[in-house]
Amino acid sequence: MRQIVLDTETTGLEPADGHRVIELGCFELSHRRPTGRTFHEYLNPERPVDAEAVEVHGLDDAFLADKPRFAEVAQAFFEFIAGAELIIHNAPFDVGFLNHELSLLGEAWGRIEDHCGVTDTLALAREMHPGQRNSLDALCRRYGVDNGGRTLHGALLDAEILAEVYLAMTGGQAALFLGDEAGAGEGPARRGIRRLAAERPRLRVVQPDAEAQARHAAWLERLDEAAGGRCVWRALEAEGE
Structure with missing residues (x-):
C-alpha cells in the first residue's frame, strides 16, 4: 500500500x-x-x-x-x-x-x-x-x-x-x-525506534530441560481435554511437521 x-x-x-x-x-x-x-x-x-x-x-x-x-x-x-x-x-x-x-x-x-x-x-x-x-x-x-x-x-x-x-x-x-x-x-x-548496536552482548537462550518439557506436555493434554479435541497449539505443531 x-x-x-x-x-x-x-x-x-x-x-x-x-x-x-x-x-x-x-x-x-x-x-x-x-x-x-x-x-x-x-x-x-x-x-x-x-x-x-x-x-x-x-x-x-x-x-x-x-x-x-x-x-x-x-x-x-x-x-x-x-x-x-x-x-x-x-x-x-x-x-x-x-x-x-x-x-x-x-x-x-x-x-x-x-x-x-x-x-x-x-x-x-x-x-x-x-x-x-x-x-x-x-x-x-x-x-x-x-x-x-x-x-x-x-x-x-x-x-x-x-x-x-x-x-x-x-x-x-x-x-x-x-x-x-x-x-x-x-x-x-x-526520531523514534532505535536499532540495537551490532556489538551488543548476545541474548542468552535458555533451552527447556526434560522436566519442563514434561510439564508443558501435561499442560497441552489438559488443554486438549478442555477444548474437546486438539488445542490450537497442537494443531499448529502438526501443520509444521
Whole structure:
C-alpha cells in the first residue's frame, strides 16, 4: 500500500480569487513505513503573495521569483503521486488549489481525484475527537509528536509531521521512523525506534530441560481435554511437521 502525505503552501486562501500554489511537499509511505522518497518544490506563482500568507510560511515574492512554474514541475509531480492514496490535513483546501492549477494547464490533466484517492486527516480527527481542537499542532500535542522545529509552516516539514501524526491516529504508532533506514537523518519524522548496536552482548537462550518439557506436555493434554479435541497449539505443531 503506497501513500503520499502531502501539503501545500499558497499565496492566499482562495483559488477563486486567483491565488496559486507556491510550495509542494510530499512524503512517501509504503505499507505504513517511510521509504525516504520525497517530492519538494518551491514555485513561482506569477502573482504577489499576500502579506498575511507570508507571515504564515515566510515565502515572499523575492524568494519565489526564480523558482519554476507549476507547469514546469507538473509532470514530475504526477509521476510521484500517481496511483497513491494522498493523506492531507484539511484536504479540500489543498485539493482545491491543486485542481485549480490543473485547470490552468488544460482539461487533459483532469482532477487530483482522477489520479489518486484522498484521505482527509482533519475529517478523520474530527470523527475521533469531536468537539476538540484538531489542527496539526493540536494533534501533535495529543499524540506526543515533536513539532518543535515548526516555527513557520513549510510544506515538506508539515508533510513529515503529518505522516507521524497519521500513523499514531490510525494504528497507535507514534514513532515508526528508524534512525538508519532509508530517509534517516534530522527532523521530527526521523526520531523514534532505535536499532540495537551490532556489538551488543548476545541474548542468552535458555533451552527447556526434560522436566519442563514434561510439564508443558501435561499442560497441552489438559488443554486438549478442555477444548474437546486438539488445542490450537497442537494443531499448529502438526501443520509444521
